[in-house]
Amino acid sequence: MTEKIIILFIIAFLYFDFKAIKKEKKLKRIYLVLSVPAVYLGYSFVFGKNLPNLDELFYFLFGPIAETVISWLKV
């Protein structure tokens, strides 16, 4: 847990491009929006929560179609 939180801080420090955010207001807003999935997924990672994720969204949308195709193709 502690090592995951430390990693999280390192990532936040390394990955957030502070120079870029300072330049424009529009960039600040976009960064804020993009931070939402980053924080959500970071929370899921650090606390080991099994929260809904992108693969589940895709499975919800196309899972049945994909599985039908695969079941037809499998011998």
Added chain:
Amino acid sequence: MHEGKISYWQMAVLFQVYMTGSALINIQGPLLAAAQNAAWISLLLANLIGFIILYLVLNLHNQFPNECYVNQVRITLGNIWAYVFILPLILVILYITSNIVYGMGQYFTTSMMRETPLFIFHLLILLTAGLTAKAGIEVMARMFHLLMYILLFIVVIMLILPFNVYDFSNLLPFAPLGFKPILNGMYIGFGFPYMDILFFAMILYLVKPKQGQTINKWLYLGLFINGIILSLTIICSILSLGSLVFLKKFPLHVLAQLISIGEIIERIEAIFGIALILGSFMKIALLLFILDQALSTLLKVKHLNFIYIIASIVLFLSLTMYKNEIELGESGSVMQTAVTFFFGFLPLLLVVVISKVKKRNRKQMA
């Protein structure tokens, strides 16, 4: 829009490393599991579909040579449809990039460095790829040139050195279960790596145009070479291991383990690890660059500002999406093709058809 422009040859090199990079390592396992002895035919058929995708992409590129795919959609269908088509596509690219990162991490934690936590590999490769992507397309074009030669050299060496264990009778029986497994393999190959050609349309406009020449022949040739290299790796895996190979996730790794020449050259699978890192690193760097390109063009802001935050999202996605490599395998073999078909291929086809109709109407009006 980027100021940096690269030559035809550099773009062809980038296309080659983009298409062959991680596929060289990751595609054999799923294809061999699905199509068995006929996996190389599946790959060549998927490669054929790749030519259709490339034809569509180049069709748009020739109509709008100075625009990336986002702007091509915007010009053809308008701003709202650009958002409707590109936002899901960005999610798809995030998903595929995370899959590649996870695949690389899984290889190391299951075969080479079992005690090291997964996130160490993910963090390091994304950090390196993010910094490389941030340096820009020209730096990547120059840097990947040499890395491509190293990657291809390692692969050629790994295919030639185990010649003493090759048994050509392993290639038979050809397609013992009929045509359906071949189609299954083709289905997998369509989702990865050949639908990735569409994502490359985001950076195709960065090529420096030359009078009387087009990029088309370079990319078609690159795709052809890609098909030959990938099918050769599959054939060599079958030749060496026979039916055992259908159970292996990384057949080239096993092929490298088999190399034994005069008790001097043995156990060179670490070299395979280097090839895997190189291939994955180049592909991830290009995908991060493509994601930044797509997002910044869509939102009409300056490029290269989102690479780090995108890399952090990819990092967390790769760490939280799957619990084990079986889930990744199912995702790659079942879901990836469906997702890329509906969010990538169909919109591309629609944009090409509408742009053609509009062009014809304009000609008739004139």
